[in-house]
Amino acid sequence: MQEETRKQQALKSTPYFHSVDWGGNPVEVSEDEFKKLEDCGRKKMAITEEPVFRELEDYETADEDEICDTPLGVTFDRRLTWKAHLTNADSKERKKLPNLQKLAGTNLLAHQNILKTVYLWTIRPILEYGSSAWITAAKTNQQRLDKVQNQALRIITGALKSTPIKAMEDATVFPPLAKRRESKTLAKNQDTYTSETWTQVYTIGSASAAIKDVGACIFILYISGRSRTNSIPTGRHCTNYRSENEAIKQAIKLIEESPEGCPNVVIFTDALSVLQAPENSKQTSISRALFSLCKTRVLSLQWIPVHCGVPGNVNADR
Structure with a gap:
């Protein structure tokens, strides 16, 4: 009985390794690396109770859109969909909105001009960075950044959720990001x-x-x-x-x-x-x-x- 208990404890403490078919060559990967492959859409065999070498079935290469390069802060994917860049900018700037909300809260009660300055200096530049390149991205991806500005305007003006976006833009004198992107593109064309x-x-x-x-x-x-x-x-x-x-x-x-x-x-x-x-x-x-x-x-x-x-x-x- 004691020998069986020790065996079970040893099995639990032994790391799992997997044998992966990578381009026709068997490669050993750790459990963490294997999970990353699994998250990318790979398919594995059922996990057994004992640590064994498991094969990776139906291996497929990574999606071309996942292969990205980021020179000068602009993320290029192979098909130039710009989805990776816009998703990253959206995620990055949404994390700043709670700080803007704290400034507008009852404890600090920052004036609207201060809130506008914070937005103009810390959030909008990131939302527009490289827009001359990714202006051709799908509208659904560009609208993700537009929604970030809309939320910021709601915080700055203290408006309700039912307040029209146009009314908030007029109150803050902030034009829609889409119009600013188009103006920059036209100006670039005239110069080039x-x-x-x-x-x-x-x-x-x-x-x-x-x-x-x-x-x-x-x-x-x-x-x-x-x-x-x-x-x-x-x-x-x-x-x-x-x-x-x-x-x-x-x-x-x-x-x-x-x-x-x-x-x-x-x-x-x-x-x-x-x-x-x-x-x-x-x-x-x-x-x-x-x-x-x-x-x-x-x-x-x-x-x-x-x-x-x-x-x-x-x-x-x-």
Whole structure:
């Protein structure tokens, strides 16, 4: 009986190790390391009472989105979804909100101006850091940061949960983060792609009810100062996505046929999906058109926010 008890105690004190198939090579990992693999979605055999070597079944490589790099404080994932960066910023700044709440509490009763200063200096800079890079992230991910500002505004103003966000923004004179991000993007574009050195091309594709009576419009501003507007029908029944594609292809054709010197060309569009399309091997027509233009010119594709009063975009939309 005593021998059995000692054996059980020895088994409990013995560390668990697992034999993992890593790229075809068996690797021994500790229990803690094994749990980390399990948290990443790996699958293991049932745990036995005795410490044994267990195989890792159905091994799969890590998700590409999990592979990240963080130069200068901006987290890049392989697919440039920016989800990791925005999630980290959201988590980091939410931890500061209780401190803001304490300042606004009954013990300290900090003035609203002090609360606004604390927010402007300690929270909002992190929420906006690197926004020129991750402006193309999904709206659902960007809205996570917007909610942090909304909570901060509620603390600063002392407003109830039912108070409209617009009313709090007006009271604090803090514009929505989305508008500030768009303004920064537009300012960056103006500084990077000046009309003195770049031929600026703006493309628009529009449709009634997104599927019919579709047309594409192009506005080109040449380095010489001359401008050109062109519009084409893209079909009675067509999608906005296809019309945006046709607009870019028509713009490339106009640039290639133009007598104007166009060594540097930037194409502005508000259709993010079209800019990402060349990465897809199925989008052969637009990829070929872009590649053809790149042979003789410096070409840049740039996303711009929609309906923000960009002069070239407004001209193309007329």
